[in-house]
Amino acid sequence: MILADFDTDNPNYINQWYLQTANDTVEGGLRARLTLFWMNHFVTELDSYGSYAPYMFQYYNLMQTHALGNFKEFVRAVGINSTMLIYLNGFENTSNNPNENYARELFELFTLGENNNYTQQDILQAARALTGYNHWDEPGAQINFDQSTWDEGPKTVFGSEQFYTYDELIDTLFELRETEIAQFICTKLYKYFVSHEYDAITQEDIINPLAQTLIDANFEMVPMLRQLFKSQHFFDDRALGVVIKSPYDVVFNYINEGNFFYNDTVLEYFVYYTGIIGQEIYSPPDVSGWQGDQNWINTASLLARWQIIELFNGYLFDLELQSQFIDLARELSSDSNDPYVITKAVVDFFNSKELFTEVRLSSSY
Amino acid sequence: MLFNNSSSGKKKKNIKDSHDQEHATWNRRSFIQALGLAGAGSIMLGGTNVSASAPSPLSVALSQSENDNILVIIRLKGGNDGLNTVVPLYDYDTYANLRPTIRHQENELLSLSPDFAIPSYMNALESVWGEGNMKIIHGVGYPDQSLSHFRSSDIWASADAINDEQTGWWGRYFEDLYPDYLINPPEIPPAIQIGSIGNLIFEGTNSNYAFSVADPNQLANIAQTGGLHDVVNLPECVYGDKLLFLRAQTNTTLTYAEVINDAYMASSNQATYLQDDLSEQLAIIARMIKGGLGTKVYMVSLGGFDTHANQVNKQRGLHENLASGIKNFYEDLASEGYDDKVLGMTISEFGRRPYENGSNGTDHGTASPTFLFGAGLNGSGFVGAHPDINASAWDNNNNLVPTTDFRDVYASVLTDWFCIDPSVVNTILLNDNYQTLNLGLNCQGLSIPDFSNVSHFSHVATYRDNRTFIEINMQNTAHVEVKLFNILGQEMASLCNEVLTPGNHIIDVKTRANIRLAYGQYIYRINTLGQFYSKSILIK
Incomplete structure (x- = not known):
């Protein structure tokens, strides 16, 4: 060798x-x-x-x-x-x-x-x-x-x-x-998986019991995580779609959810672009890491998010893979020919909840 | 709010007061923060006949006192080691003994006075100092210094070293200056920070007043293509709040993109900046300032000062960036006569331990020097006394005892640079009396403000027993009108229309409204003495 x-x-x-x-x-x-x-x-x-x-x-x-x-x-x-x-x-x-x-x-x-x-x-x-x-x-x-x-x-x-x-x-x-350790870690996990906003009731009824489970299991994490992921609370409608995605989540979830083609080139570009908009993996800004949720968003990074997805879509077109978009739209809209139905189906598919833009269509501005 | 049945307007019986309080707090914050940013057009409150507000005595005083002066805050993130930035020549042997490995040798120093020197590699500052454009304040810190990066950064931003204060010193100032910000935001962003790392400094109770810029070129497209997004018809839940936040951010960008881009494109850099991060940030700011943007406060940051090990080389690189960045920045500003309009100020969450730690570095400490730059300083020099570096003078954690409170520095800048009346400065600095330092700044407002009739009118929404109140504190007897609007901007009720005497007045919103109000967010608007004050409120 x-x-x-x-x-x-x-x-x-x-x-x-x-x-x-x-x-x-x-x-x-x-x-x-x-x-x-x-x-x-x-x-x-x-x-x-x-x-x-x-x-x-x-x-x-x-x-x-x-x-x-x-x-x-x-x-x-x-x-x-x-x-x-x-x-x-x-x-x-x-x-x-x-x-x-x-x-x-x-x-x-x-x-x-x-x-x-x-x-x-x-x-x-x-x-x-x-x-x-x-x-x-x-x-x-x-x-x-x-x-x-x-x-x-x-x-x-x-x-x-x-x-x-x-x-x-x-x-x-x-x-x-x-107790301090278990509650600190469970709160952080809760914020990551469910919501950055939580109230005293949630702390008492959801997070503290998770911490107790962690302590009871001598800090094995699986029972605690299972308790969280299987809870009714986790699937509550009000707990869905309330964490703003990290740049990594934005791009890689998009690939996953659309079941789009990707290769090493795509991944390399995504690693590069997510770095530009604030998540250079392996290089957080300081020892406290990225603060997440709304902190991902500022007037500069938000627009770049859209551009990255546009770039990726363009790349798929360059590879003449636009059929992926067509197939997805057909599947989601039951092969509809109505632009409204198709658009709404796609928007609803990629968003965890509706965007509440219906009113805007009929409003004066 | 998250898991409480908000849509029905009914409350579970076991809900505690603490929960209500917290719920109200975060919900109000997230909602209004977004709304404040979103409100730059007339679209948001399209149903309301909103007229421009007449200024209050306070805001008149504030805006009259306003001059063309600008502040650029340079944040040295991680805790800059003060003793290796400004070396105390007067006690060099003690310094050298504390730092046998990482000390600067005497022949590696550039003396600014017989008593103090900076490292030779910061020689880009030599001409800045020589031309009288630089002051150094010794030993800046605060009592009972927190040695946590994160807590101490928050303290420097909020100016409150004791409580977990959630607003920043500039956020509070802008809140006074733009009391009707929700409905009538200014035409230019009050503050701009470069880069993506946020800071508490610009956070008010209602809004974050800073606009983040990464690349001004990017703003050109946005200014041309953007359409504002609906921020009105959103559900009352965390998801709705997040959607609102994102749309408001978008709208803010669209609103201010053009004015920022215009200023940026209207000027060019007239200095040869280096390629480092700080220089790039300062170069962008120089163009905005020279382009006549009119924003008062900017913040840039330079990270990497947490030198627990191998400090010498790390700090050298950062100091070189700082020195050359500042020199070029002021050269650039001077090319169009802005160098006396811009005050540069460094801040850092703390200094470092007086003695080295055996890893060729230093651990977290307390006092460190603050640098000020600009022709407005009217001469170079040192301010205050250097902390005693002898072990006998250290605190319980073996750290230096600060000689100047950082809030004295803030008070001086607000008073002597922005010409803000001391009573208002006290309010901004949370009603503690801080001294002003002689920094050489000459306050020259556009006019001499008359603060004699200035009263600090205050109003706040409070929540008790599932009821919502507006508390108004009157300084003088005056007619007060309070109206309640829904988030569509439609007037729902008049809550008060009478003459109020000095003192505290409590308005029970539901009782006064005298109509059924659905649970949710509303806006109240106070009109008194020709001035409007608006704030969001939660009806329970």
Whole structure:
């Protein structure tokens, strides 16, 4: 086997992972949707680890592996993942020189939520427990633990003084703060899958029971997710169509729903264009990720959404695949010849609910 | 609202007050926010005979005090390390000891004074400083600094370090300036932010007052092809709200696209900007300003300041972008004499820890310097005292103690740059008294406003026990007329038509309306002293 040149190979692999992620998004169902969710929860940024393809893959693989797994074990695995160790400076966090970056985000963004029952002292002390993952056989290899740079002294986290190995810290976090963690994660999942807007009743009747299920299952996520997806609430008419799609959802749902032709060229373009309108996958704007829903929309990005779909439609025409549109319109409108009926059928098909434009047709402006 | 049976107008018995409150709050916010943006034409309230509003004493004062001055906020996202931006030469040994690895060597510094220096690689600012167009405010922060990026960014935007305030300092100003914004928005966007990352700064209780621009060229097509979308006949539910939000965004774009594009196309850049993100944003703004758009506040952002590791190279790149971007921006503005009309101001959610962290970086800290640029500063210099960098002076988290409150900076800009009366500035800054700093700004309004009769008329919708109230606070005795409209703009009822005395007055909407009102969104409009105030309201 010939060893290829890194400078050529690395960008190729990065493109391959972009493509793979796009492909999974079109074809991967729930696991893929959750993978994207977790990539926006346990955030890393491609630039921060030097756009290094092996770390990109290891990160993606970790997100996929745990997407439907145990949240506690997920948190445990994320903190010692090489990509994350580089991104939030765990790699530089040593017994002599603690770096509190990861400890802060572990509490603020990954498990508890901002200012939710932890202190700056908890962060400093937890950072000491997270030390020791500062070693690799060569640059770019997996990052390993070594006792020599681990802070072996006693630390006090959440009022509990222990020596705290990495595992003990994670165990204590989930033991002393299980309710905070479960409610934080279930609220975030609820917002992602159902609605960014929810009221105190929903919090009490829907989200908190999900959190209890998560705790009861020792943080296995499947029972909690099953409870959500099988609930009457999830199928309530008022819960449908109320989350504004991410750019990824816009383009890949369009392919799926229209059952349109796509190839690697289409996927590559979609990855590129969604980046332009605010969702450059693997490169969220900061460690808190994309905020979603209405934040996707501004005066610039909204128009670009329409243009992307137009471009794609044009591409299908260029490939002389316009029959796909004709077939779809026939199927949806029962082969009607009435432009109104056809238009309405297509509009209704691609929108979760009606657009309430009937009045406009008869109004004066 | 989401899962509550809203369409029938009946309420489940077990619904709690807290739920009602929250429901009312978010629903009102999302609805009005969209409506405010949507209302730029006469289409929205097509059924209403809407006339242009006469100005209130307050808005007269505000608009009279208005001059041609412009503010460009440059957001340094991630927490700019202040000590490696402005190096305290007067205590260089302490500085050097705190930062053995990442410190700037003395021969890598450009002295601005015997006591302070910036890194040599920011030498693009040398001429800006030399020409008297730059001030540096030391040690800017606030008490009990939050070390969270996100919370602290919100605090800088809202100016409230204690409460979870949901409006921004500029949003509140525009709310005062355009009290009838829902029905009569201004012809130009009050604020523009470049790029897609939103910020709380321009958020009011009624509306977000900022227009986002990515590429002004794109706006040309829109201005020609767009037709406004229906925002009236939408169902009363979350789905309807989202649809409304999207359409309102579209309409806003269509409404302001032409005026922005016209200004942009009417001018060109007269400086050689570099290719980095910040330079591109500043180049766009320069064209809008020179093209005579008239927007008062712009915001750009530069990310990447969260330098927990390998700080030296990362911060250098960002500082070089900042320095060259500013130099070119002002050169560009000066080509048409705008350099004394535009004040540049950096903000950053916090500074960083005084000592390096062993990863060749620095962790989250507190105070950091604010930079101001522009010929309006009337000379370069330093403002305030530098924080004591010795360990004995640090706070409990080993961070610097700020010497200047960022709200003092805001108060100074509002008072001395925009000529806004101190009493109004206090309102904008949530009724805390902040000092003005001597920044060298000379307030020159188009006229001297008379604030002696200015009263801060206030009104708010409140919800209790499934009932809806309008509370009006009168400063002086005056005739007040309050009318209720449905969202089609049809007048439904007169709620008040009488002389009210100073103090608080509560109007029970349903009782006063004296007709059956279906559950849902309405708009009330107050007419007093020749001024209109409109707001959306929920009838339960």
